[in-house]
Amino acid sequence: DTAVSQTPKYLVTQMGNDKSIKCEQNLGHDTMYWYKQDSKKFLKIMFSYNNKELIINETVPNRFSPKSPDKAHLNLHINSLELGDSAVYFCASSQGSPNTEAFFGQGTRLTVV
Amino acid sequence: AQSVTQLDSQVPVFEEAPVELRCNYSSSVSVYLFWYVQYPNQGLQLLLKYLSGSTLVKGINGFEAEFNKSQTSFHLRKPSVHISDTAEYFCAVSDLRGGNQFYFGTGTSLTVIP
Numbered sequence: 326d327t328a329v330s331q332t333p334k335y336l337v338t339q340m341g342n343d344k345s346i347k348c349e350q351n352l353g354h355d356t357m358y359w360y361k362q363d364s365k366k367f368l369k370i371m372f373s374y375n376n377k378e379l380i381i382n383e384t385v386p387n388r389f390s391p392k393s394p395d396k397a398h399l400n401l402h403i404n405s406l407e408l409g410d411s412a413v414y415f416c417a418s419s420q421g422s423p424n425t426e427a428f429f430g431q432g433t434r435l436t437v438v
Numbered sequence: 439a440q441s442v443t444q445l446d447s448q449v450p451v452f453e454e455a456p457v458e459l460r461c462n463y464s465s466s467v468s469v470y471l472f473w474y475v476q477y478p479n480q481g482l483q484l485l486l487k488y489l490s491g492s493t494l495v496k497g498i499n500g501f502e503a504e505f506n507k508s509q510t511s512f513h514l515r516k517p518s519v520h521i522s523d524t525a526e527y528f529c530a531v532s533d534l535r536g537g538n539q540f541y542f543g544t545g546t547s548l549t550v551i552p
Contacts, residue, residue: 329481358540365544366476366526366544366545366547367542367544367545368482368528368542368545370539370540373539381539415481415482417482419540423470423532423533424470424489424532426472426484426487427482427540428484429474429481429482429483430481431480431481432479432480432481
């Protein structure tokens with residue numbers, strides 16, 4: 326069983342479109358995250374949810390909207406996609422205390438053309 | 439605020455040679471430290487973590503790291519690398535404030551040369 330799974334793995338879309346990436350974890354964790362990894366491999370946190378509540382919302386355009394229907398899911402919806410949104414997006418989860426590690430999904434490679 | 443510095447963006451090393459990947463952090467409070475590995479086209483996988491206790495931490499695949507509080511470092515080492523160790527390596531910290539937020543370094547690309 327995959328601990329943190331995200332779909333789709335690859336996403337190619339045109340500028341201006343709206344798209345969603347789904348994430349599910351079966352680890353029973355309280356905290357879930359979205360990270361963006363750019364072409365230089367730099368990992369930047371975008372959002373963090375704890376028990377369905379938004380905890381961290383870094384400086385991210387409001388075209389990006391996370392949705393957490395329950396503790397096990399954290400989806401990312403992106404409106405009006407731009408070329409600069411092309412990146413790999415990683416979902417992760419953790420138990421929510423500082424002395425526990427995060428578990429990552431396999432990533433979604435988004436390409437905006 | 440936390441910050442993590444990985445000074446070496448790329449490290450080429452010959453197969454069976456030792457390697458050290460450097461990580462320094464800055465924090466005004468106690469931290470927890472992690473090393474992750476990312477193989478091509480995959481997610482991040484935990485290599486090892488330092489929470490407390492012994493400053494030498496052993497992880498998977500023969501890697502180990504040493505926590506040095508006075509130098510605020512957490513360098514990753516392996517005595518003999520394999521081709522399969524070619525990957526991106528990330529150092530990360532979390533702290534006791536503000537929930538469970540992870541701060542990642544910019545990564546070190548390790549290339550093992552046959």
